[in-house]
Amino acid sequence: MRVKICGITSYEDAMSAIDAGADALGFVFYPPSPRHITPEAAAAIIRRLPPFVEKVGLFVNEEAPAINAAARTSGITLAQIHFDAPDALFDALECPYVRVIRAQSPEDVNAHADEYRLVDAYCDAYGGMGKRLNLEWFEGVDCSKIILAGGLSPDNVEECLPYGFYALDVSSGVEASKGKKDPQKVGLFIAKAKA
Numbered sequence: 001m002r003v004k005i006c007g008i009t010s011y012e013d014a015m016s017a018i019d020a021g022a023d024a025l026g027f028v029f030y031p032p033s034p035r036h037i038t039p040e041a042a043a044a045i046i047r048r049l050p051p052f053v054e055k056v057g058l059f060v061n062e063e064a065p066a067i068n069a070a071a072r073t074s075g076i077t078l079a080q081i082h083f084d085a086p087d088a089l090f091d092a093l094e095c096p097y098v099r100v101i102r103a104q105s106p107e108d109v110n111a112h113a114d115e116y117r118l119v120d121a122y123c124d125a126y127g128g129m130g131k132r133l134n135l136e137w138f139e140g141v142d143c144s145k146i147i148l149a150g151g152l153s154p155d156n157v158e159e160c161l162p163y164g165f166y167a168l169d170v171s172s173g174v175e176a177s178k179g180k181k182d183p184q185k186v187g188l189f190i191a192k193a194k195a
Contacts, residue, residue: 001193002167004056004147005174005186007035011045013181020187021194024054026080026171029062029070034178035171039074046075056080056098064092071095080118098147106137109146118169121150132156138163154188161193168193 005017006026014025027042028035039057046055057076059067061083071079071094079097081090090097101111102122109119121131132151141163148165153173160168174189176182 001161001165003190003193004054004167004169005181005190006056006058006149006169006171007033007175007179008045008181009035009037009041009179011048014045014049016181016183017186017190018050018053020183021190022053022186023167024056024078025049026056026058026169027074027076028058029074030058030060030082039070042074042076054078058082064089068092068094100149103133103137106134109133109137109141113142113145116145116147116166118147118149120169135159135163138165152189154185154192157189157192158195161195 002023004024004026005022007028008014008017008025017025027037029039030036055076056078057070057074058080059082067079077095079093079095080100081097082100098116098118099112100118100120101108103109103119104122119133121133123131143163143165146165147167147169148160149169151173152168152170157168170189174181174185
């Protein structure tokens with residue numbers, strides 16, 4: 001099971017997650033978020049990281065040129081697109097991307113089933129709200145291309161394992177406070193996800 005630790009705001013939190021076995025780190029380029037980081041600040045962290053760790057930039061309501069510029073500045077390796085964007089935007093991106101499906105019904109989890117996608121619980125705000133999806137929605141679904149997000153924590157991660165998700169994405173569930181990770185929670189979450 002792959003794990004992404006999202007909402008990274010410091011080098012210390014990044015390395016703590018990597019040392020615990022994280023496969024990917026998420027950087028939130030969305031100013032209203034309490035976990036917001038600028039592309040320049042993310043670059044200062046990313047340039048010091050070891051190789052073979054995916055660096056993911058989270059974008060909300062941005063145009064392709066702004067996403068491309070932020071990707072170049074920060075050094076991210078993947079763009080996570082959290083809004084309903086036209087195909088033209090994805091075609092114009094210069095880096096790999098993953099769509100986010102903000103699921104409101106069981107049918108939504110099958111959207112874009114032919115590609116890897118992140119499935120999160122729908123809420124009016126974007127990302128890190130700790131709202132959980134009903135796991136019953138994934139019964140009988142091929143979850144091998146789904147990155148599950150929303151309301152995950154060390155307390156419930158084991159419930160997700162039987163579904164065969166490609167990866168799990170956690171942010172608020174492993175925090176000491178908004179924007180600051182708790183190394184013990186991070187370590188416990190990753191250990192349980194990879195058990």
